[in-house]
Amino acid sequence: MREFCSVLLLSSPYSVLTYSMPEDLPRQMWHVGGRVVVPLGKSFRVGILTDADVAEPEGCVCKDVLWPVDRAPFFSAGYLDFIRDLSIRQMDAAGKILARVLPAALRDLPLFKTREGLAVRLGDLAEGDARAGLARDWMAGRFAPHVCTRRPERLFSLITEPPWPVRPQATAQLDVLRYLDVHGVSSTKTLNAHFGKNVSQPLRVLLRKELIREVESHFEPDVVCAPAAATFSLTDEQQQAVEGFWELLTDRTPRSALLFGVTGSGKTAVYLELARRCLCLGKHVMLLAPEVGIALKLHRDVREALPEANVRLFHGYLSPSDRQRTFMELADQPAPGIVVGTRSSLFLPIEPGLVILDEEHDASFKQDEGLIYQARELAYGRITRSAGLLLMGSATPDVKVFHAARNGGIALKRLPNRVGEARLPVVTLVDLRVEPPEHGPFATSVRDALVAAVHAGEQVIILHNRRGYAPVLYCETCSEPVKCPHCQVSMTLHKRRELLLCHYCGHSLLFPLSCPGCKGNEFLPLGSGTERLEEFLRDDLPRDTKILRLDRDTSRRAGSMQDTLAAFARQEAQILVGTQMLSKGHHFPGVTLVVVVDGDLGLNLPDYRATERSFQMLVQVAGRAGRGEKNGRVLIQTRNPGHYCWQFVRENDYEGFFTREIALRQVMGYPPFVKLALVRVSLPFDQPDAELMNAFAGRIRAVCPAAGVRVLGPAPAPLAVLRGRKRFQCLLKADSWPAIRGVCAEMRKMLSGEKNVRISVDLDPMDML
Numbered sequence: 001m002r003e004f005c006s007v008l009l010l011s012s013p014y015s016v017l018t019y020s021m022p023e024d025l026p027r028q029m030w031h032v033g034g035r036v037v038v039p040l041g042k043s044f045r046v047g048i049l050t051d052a053d054v055a056e057p058e059g060c061v062c063k064d065v066l067w068p069v070d071r072a073p074f075f076s077a078g079y080l081d082f083i084r085d086l087s088i089r090q091m092d093a094a095g096k097i098l099a100r101v102l103p104a105a106l107r108d109l110p111l112f113k114t115r116e117g118l119a120v121r122l123g124d125l126a127e128g129d130a131r132a133g134l135a136r137d138w139m140a141g142r143f144a145p146h147v148c149t150r151r152p153e154r155l156f157s158l159i160t161e162p163p164w165p166v167r168p169q170a171t172a173q174l175d176v177l178r179y180l181d182v183h184g185v186s187s188t189k190t191l192n193a194h195f196g197k198n199v200s201q202p203l204r205v206l207l208r209k210e211l212i213r214e215v216e217s218h219f220e221p222d223v224v225c226a227p228a229a230a231t232f233s234l235t236d237e238q239q240q241a242v243e244g245f246w247e248l249l250t251d252r253t254p255r256s257a258l259l260f261g262v263t264g265s266g267k268t269a270v271y272l273e274l275a276r277r278c279l280c281l282g283k284h285v286m287l288l289a290p291e292v293g294i295a296l297k298l299h300r301d302v303r304e305a306l307p308e309a310n311v312r313l314f315h316g317y318l319s320p321s322d323r324q325r326t327f328m329e330l331a332d333q334p335a336p337g338i339v340v341g342t343r344s345s346l347f348l349p350i351e352p353g354l355v356i357l358d359e360e361h362d363a364s365f366k367q368d369e370g371l372i373y374q375a376r377e378l379a380y381g382r383i384t385r386s387a388g389l390l391l392m393g394s395a396t397p398d399v400k401v402f403h404a405a406r407n408g409g410i411a412l413k414r415l416p417n418r419v420g421e422a423r424l425p426v427v428t429l430v431d432l433r434v435e436p437p438e439h440g441p442f443a444t445s446v447r448d449a450l451v452a453a454v455h456a457g458e459q460v461i462i463l464h465n466r467r468g469y470a471p472v473l474y475c476e477t478c479s480e481p482v483k484c485p486h487c488q489v490s491m492t493l494h495k496r497r498e499l500l501l502c503h504y505c506g507h508s509l510l511f512p513l514s515c516p517g518c519k520g521n522e523f524l525p526l527g528s529g530t531e532r533l534e535e536f537l538r539d540d541l542p543r544d545t546k547i548l549r550l551d552r553d554t555s556r557r558a559g560s561m562q563d564t565l566a567a568f569a570r571q572e573a574q575i576l577v578g579t580q581m582l583s584k585g586h587h588f589p590g591v592t593l594v595v596v597v598d599g600d601l602g603l604n605l606p607d608y609r610a611t612e613r614s615f616q617m618l619v620q621v622a623g624r625a626g627r628g629e630k631n632g633r634v635l636i637q638t639r640n641p642g643h644y645c646w647q648f649v650r651e652n653d654y655e656g657f658f659t660r661e662i663a664l665r666q667v668m669g670y671p672p673f674v675k676l677a678l679v680r681v682s683l684p685f686d687q688p689d690a691e692l693m694n695a696f697a698g699r700i701r702a703v704c705p706a707a708g709v710r711v712l713g714p715a716p717a718p719l720a721v722l723r724g725r726k727r728f729q730c731l732l733k734a735d736s737w738p739a740i741r742g743v744c745a746e747m748r749k750m751l752s753g754e755k756n757v758r759i760s761v762d763l764d765p766m767d768m769l
């Protein structure tokens, strides 16, 4: 009797199709969860065999599956189920989701080779005399696909900052240098695509001149481990947390839990002990951080604490070949190990018994572009299939998560004290209306504190959440700021790099320039970013003060972020200036003073989470002070000291903040009391929109009430133009996700025939701009 199976295509049209199983090939060649090659139209595709026992479809003739790619299942049934579930929730095809998360080489048609190295054409696999023999060879392991059809991409990084010792006539070299300067580590493929030609010649010259170097990844794991920290035993609080979580981990039902521990309370040690025990149980562990910088720190922590464990580092900046290798190795079911990484690790083909999200409140756990997802939900999806534990940890939990923990949906353990003798720092607000900034951006008392700390040989962290030299470059001739032609926002001046950059789309202009509007040449940089702050400090502080800066600009060269963090940890510098990158996760015992230049920066964004995010960042950065022997203090400059968040920041009172915030959310009708979705519609800048948007608005109004969905908008988005497209958005509120999904599906249908119009749906949005 003929047998039929389902195959999920990993390339367009991404559908699930029914094929017949070839009767002349042994049944043992096929594995549910393994990749297969199937014919489609006149070509071949790679798909995943998702079901080997389906009924014969009526009224159509099925083609045979051509040949397997994997000798064993690549994905477990649980993994495929997880992807299917995600596809329902994201309203996107499962094949498309997988195509987005699998390394390209694993979706490509493989090259089949005999053991002698002779290539076998796909057509020959379909028919021909060799087929039976090849099947025998396959079973005996003498015939296999060769996956690596692409040449591994080479990655390049700058070695030095501009200016570079290159003749002005050597334009090809300068172009490449500038590109790497703006975009950071880039591959040959991106470079060739950008310049529309092969750039291997200038690359060769630049390598020889030692102006660039080839790297494995943007962020290479530290080769040398710090000397193992003195071993310590867990405090009673830590021990109790471990035992509580361990009970949940071993009770054979999926669980989620929150470790709510103040900054410096030793949450990492709790994670590591649980990870160790989980490995002993024979289960995999995923330890995830919101940012690569913190993932690298955790990777080091794990290797120090568990030197015997099998540890892998995974994040979005690995080279394609590294990503591919990790997927292949893990699909091969290695002994239980630990994956340390960022959110995309959740798609690796292992069954984790324990998933830990460190700094769980962080917005970077949400992916906002392409495949939109929240790592917390994905992680829960993973551990439901393995009956494992999802452990979230933070000093400032997400308000939604803490609400669930309060109501018993999530188990809660606390670490209310810092480890050892360390105390939480004293936080003081500096009212800039009373004490205006007289030393660059600093009030006199703040500057005095800075100088005193430097004198005393202590370390200082200065947070300013804005990179670049000045956020606005104002033309004195036409009185207009220089704006990005694609986004209509002000371009940021990066003085040292001699660039103007759009922080939204990456568009860059060389500086100095003449005003794009009036050709004027006189400019005034307005406001200040981290670069200007650093410049001010160098001029203002004693000459021998060592200053480091950490932001996306100083992290463009491979390894530079780690170098900066390591140098500061070794106390080679006294001051570290930077953006929110330095606010969390790191442990610098020498820091006694933290200064926040503009505490109001994030408070007034048009987003219901603005206060929560600001509060979290301020408490986190304050938490970098006083982690060693000496007490810490924190000075926050503000012009708005009446805001309700300050009282809680000053007292490091998360729960007080939570109580206030959750009451507001209830009154205003925001999550967790309602489900929220943001629907974005965009169209090319020069395309008329009035008629379309009016009709769209009318139809939404007709659909929403019946579905029990309230709608705000459509209205122009706060960033009304981005990357050359006009943007509109509407906010949907309802009591249930299915109601929202129903309306979103309708909205997609409404716009499906419109030319050049794109629609995206963000469930539970993090970024409302």
Ligand SMILES: Nc1ncnc2c1ncn2[C@@H]1O[C@H](COP(=O)(O)OP(=O)(O)OP(=O)(O)O)[C@@H](O)[C@H]1O
Residues within 6 Å of the ligand: 229, 232, 233, 234, 235, 238, 261, 262, 263, 264, 265, 266, 267, 268, 269, 394, 395, 419, 420, 584, 585, 586, 587, 623
């Ligand atoms: N039981 C212990 N005894 C001594 N030192 C400890 C103990 N537990 C943790 N530590 C040390 O305390 C320091 C702070 O711990 P850790 O970085 O884990 O804090 P955290 O809770 O993650 O803070 P944050 O939320 O600010 O990142 C680390 O250097 C760690 O080695």
Ligand SMILES: [Zn+2]
Residues within 6 Å of the ligand: 484, 485, 486, 487, 488, 502, 503, 504, 505, 506, 507, 723
């Ligand atoms: Zn732009």
